[in-house]
Amino acid sequence: MKRPVIEFRDFGFRYAAQAEATLSHIDLTIREGEKVLICGPSGCGKSTLVHCINGLIPGSYEGEITGELTINGQPYQELDVFRLSKTVGTVLQDSDGQFVGLSVGEDIAFALENDRMPLERMYVRVRETAARVGMESFLDHAPHELSGGQKQRVSLAGVMVDDVKILLFDEPLANLDPAAGKSAIELIDEIHRETGDTVVIVEHRLEDVLHRDVDRIVLMAEGRIVADMTPDELLSSSLLKENGIREPLYVTALKYAGVFITPEMRPGRIERLQLTEEDKAQVRAWYQSVPAAVPAAPGEAFLKAEKINFSYSNGKQALYDIDFSIQKGEMMSIVGKNGAGKSTFSKIICGFERPQSGRITLAGRDLSGDSIKERADHIGYVMQNPNQMISKTMIAEEVGLGLALSGKHTPEEISDCVNNTLKICGLYPFRNWPISALSFGQKKRVTVASILAMNPEIVILDEPTAGQDFRHYTDIMEFLSALNEKGITIILITHDMHLMLEYCRRAVVFSEGRRIADDTCEAILTNDAIVQRASLKKTSLSQLAQLCGIPQETEFVRRFIRWDREVRGK
Amino acid sequence: MTNLFNYIQRSSPIHRLTGAAKFACLLLWSLAAMTTFDTRILLPMPIVACILFFLSRIRFREVKVLFWFTFVFMVLNNALIYVFAPEHGVELYGARHVIWSGIGRFTLTQEQLFYHLNVILKYLATIPMVILFISTTQPSEFASSLNRIGVSYKIAYSVSLALRYIPDIQREYRDISTAQQARGLEMADKKQSLVKRLKNAAAMLFPLIISSMDRIELIANAMELRGFGKGKKRTWYSARPFQTADYVCVALCAGLLLLSVGMSVLRHSRYFNPFS
Incomplete structure (x- = not known):
């Protein structure tokens, strides 16, 4: 048997700011050259476990450690984040935020710069490493010229350049479209085979990781390890379902x-x-x-966009002749890879951007003369990151902000409306809480509530479930579909295929600024040509x-x- | 899209100079402009600056926000000088040619006007150079040049990161502010009182600050995980060796500073006095 490289013995960790331990009684051995998937629902402690392996704990996050942890045979007390960075390479979840350099080459070189490597050797090493992840022809590219998948490759090269023995991937699929996610898993597998390095992947999207083999799956829940077995064994059990995966x-x-x-x-x-x-x-x-599904009868268009063309001020055309329509009370998706024009299109619907040509009508009325605020009375927009929308500290205040600003309502009217909205959104018990005490999913609800309070007929949500585990995903989506049943028309912008299949009857597919399909979700996902063009994935x-x-x-x-x-x- | 503070990629002789050389030139040039009030030295400087600006192929509209910002500052500075010392020029040049006797202490003299002209020339000599430096130097090259002149690399890097995230934060601010406008939050609504408008501005900044904090934590972790801060020194992928052109530019700017200081020392005065 190969020698262990990561060994947790009855290990526990409690953050200094928290009363309860985030990790407890962890016993885990990972051997040289193994490929292990660590999965578990949000808050199960998997990110904390990653921080323990790469040394951010105890280096950057203070807390109390119990038990033993050895990495490469050395106890954690003798190691620090710098020494560990020579053996453990971490690819973080957000490939945008971890891009330190201003070009691909510079980013890959970052670790070498810190090691004071002379420039001639550095150039050679950067080129070699870039070639291993297929990015050697992009060395001078700036981060914003790369796709999400390419950025992740650069991040991977940036840690491989140090000749590490353990590669740690923290939710590598979180920000990628389905096709890019698939190729990321393939790349990780290739590197694992080539180098024989130990690979640890932390991810809750199990099915997508299992696109390629892993040796073992470690399932975590509430700070403990609940299963440590082969994929075949785990999938034969009912443990996943019980633990919200x-x-x-x-x-x-x-x-x-x-x-x-x-x-x-x-x-x-x-x-x-x-x-x-x-x-x-x-x-x-x-x-x-199972009884056959009945196709819905086509109804009359409620919101309609005709021949929309849009270019940015730098002259780059982002949308070409987009036709789009949605019926009253429908819930539909707009899908496509990053940069396909989905977000731009939704900004045009909301009036944040003005198209060069084309027409948008709502119930037959032309919207082109309306201001952002006037459109917002009919069409609400919920941004992907709730932290970008929340500007008040208390929940009730935040939800009532739009009403208070309009100046048309008495304080009593506002508080009635806020309370009603909070009840619909399941937030009423928290109405006097500070927003900072809420979880990410609850914050998302607050932002939806703050839009609903203004009583729009249509709500557009940008990636409503990004980064959420299965339980939170189900919570958010069931909530949205309940709103939909109350008659609110919902447009979801997403690259989550499960979401689109499960909750929408119809989807519109964007690719390179054009609308390439408008059909039922199942029909789209079983059409090979569209799946490939739009970087989607068959189920x-x-x-x-x-x-x-x-x-x-x-x-x-x-x-x-x-x-x-x-x-x-x- | 106009960015306030941004590197603009072009191919020009100015872009090709190494960051360290440009930084040294900027320091020497600004010192030269700062130390002297000699109009004979100050007058050609804005002209040279404009020529260099033209050579850099940066267009005026790309940097106009920054330009107007500093321009307003210059006007304000001059106004304040006048308000506090309307006859400062008279004291300096030891002569008094009255153009208009004015109201109370606020007179208008040739000496005062000449003094203001010199102040304006100082601004016009430096503003284009600062803008030129910012828009033709990559933030990371800027950091490596700061480091080369002795600034600790940690500080140098944080300056470069700040410069680099400005466009991102501007973009984020735009997104946040449109989303807030959709909820009825207006910043530029003239009908509202100043207090209300400031409150609204705070409501837009709050989410921006929160998301920037997240961004900072992430980048700090990412950098630490790749060994940033472990040694006293580091090397720079973007550093380039000095070329002849770099040496020539630095030498010219050093010459200019020498001239400016030399004239002051030899003539025992920083001022060129046409009135005596």
């Missing part, structure tokens, strides 16, 4: 069909899944038993349908979604 969709589908999953079936990756004829028949029977359900001999992939996906939401809704 979404199982791969094909596994869920098999379970719904009543197939009993064992490690021998190799459920860890769909490519290797072994199903008997009996199992397949069972899936087919389940598919037949594993399509593969399962093929495997079980069900030719109607789209219908299979549709029936699964309906069944799944019914089961989860209970």
Whole structure:
């Protein structure tokens, strides 16, 4: 057996500012050359565990450590963040924020600069490392010229340049579109094979990581390790569901069909899944038993955009002839990769930007003469990061801000409206709390509430669930779909395929400033050409349908979604 | 999109000079302009600055915000000089040619006007050079040049990071302010009282500060994880060796400073006096 490189022995950690320990009784051994996935819901302590491995704890975050931790045979007391950075390379979640240099080359060189490497050797080393992640022809590019996936490659090169032995990835998929996420997982796998380095991936999007093999999965919950086993074993258990991690969709589908999953079936990756004829028949029977979905009758357009063209002041055209419409009471998605024009388009709808040509109408009325504020009376916009919207310290104040500013309401009216909105959003019990005491998901609700208080007919949400685990994702989305049932029209801008499939009937796909599809979500995700052009990803359900001999992939996906939401809704 | 404070990528002889040389030139040039009131030295400086500006291929509209900002400052400075010492020029030049007897102590003399002319020339000599330096030097090269003249690299790097994040923060501010406008928060609404407008501005800054703090924590961690701050010194990927042009520029600017100081010392006066 290979020698252990990371060893936790009855390890615990409590942040100085907190009363309870974030990590307790951690026993974990990771051996040289292993590839391990650490997963768990938000707040389970997985990020804290990463900080312990790379030395930010106890270096940058103060707290109390119990038990033992050795890295490469050395106890943590003898190590600091600098010494550790020679063995452990960390790729952080936000590839934008960790881009230190002003060009790709400079960013990769950062660790070498700090080591005072002479320039001639530095240039050679930077070029070699860039080549290993396929970025050697981008050395002079500035960060804003790169895609999310490319930035992540640069971050990876930036730690590999130090010849580290352990690579640590903190939620590598969080900011990537589906196709970029897939290639990130492939790249990590390639590097792992090539170098034989130890790889630790922390991520709650299990199915996406399992696109390539991992040796083990460590499942965490509430600061403890609840499982440490192979993917095949873990997926055969019910531990994921119990701990708020979404199982791969094909596994869920098999379970719904009543197939009993064992490690021998190799459920860890769909490519290797072994199903008997009996199992397949069972899936087919389940598919037949779920009633067919009824397609919605097309209604009249409520918000309509016609032939929208838009260029930025630097002359770069961002949108070409966009046609778009949504019916009253609909909930739909706008999808596509970063930079495809989704956000720009939603800013145009809200009047934040003015198109060069084209027309937007709401219930038949032309909106071009309306100011930002006048449009906001009908169309509310919720930004991705709630911290960018919150400007008051107390919840009730924040939610009532728009009403108070309009100057048209008495204080009683405002407080009635705020209370009603808070009740709808499930925030009423917290109405007198300071916002700083809320979790990210609750803050998101506050921002939605502050928009709802102004009584818009349409709400646009930019990536409403970015970075959220399955439980928070379900919370936010069920909340939005309840609002939708109350008659509010909702537009979601997202690159989360699950979200779009589950909660929207229809989606519009953007690619390079053009609208390339407007169809039902299932139809979009089973259309190879569109999936590829827009960097989307087929779901594993399509593969399962093929495997079980069900030719109607789209219908299979549709029936699964309906069944799944019914089961989860209970 | 106009940025207040930004490196503008171009290909020009000014851009090709190394950051350290440009920084040294800027310091020498500004010192020269600061130490003297000799109009014969001050007069050609704005002209040279404008020529250099033209050579850099930076367009005026790209830096106009910064220019007007400093311009307003210059006007304010002159106004204050006049308000506090309307006859400062008379004292300096030891003569009094009255143009208009004015109101009370506020008279208008040729000497005072000449003094103001010199102050304005000092501004006009330095403003274009500062703008030129900022817009033709990459922040990281700027940091490496600060470090080269002896500033600790940690301070140098934080200056460069600050410069570098200004465009990002401006973009974020725009996003925040449009989203707040949609909720009815207006900053430029003339109908509101000043107090109300300041309050509104605070409501926009609050989210900006919170998200900037997050950004700072992240970048600090990212830098520490890659060994920033472990040694007393570091090397710079962006550092470039001095070329002939760099030496020539620095020498010329040093010459200018020498001339400016030399004239003052030889003539026992920093002022050129056309009135005596």
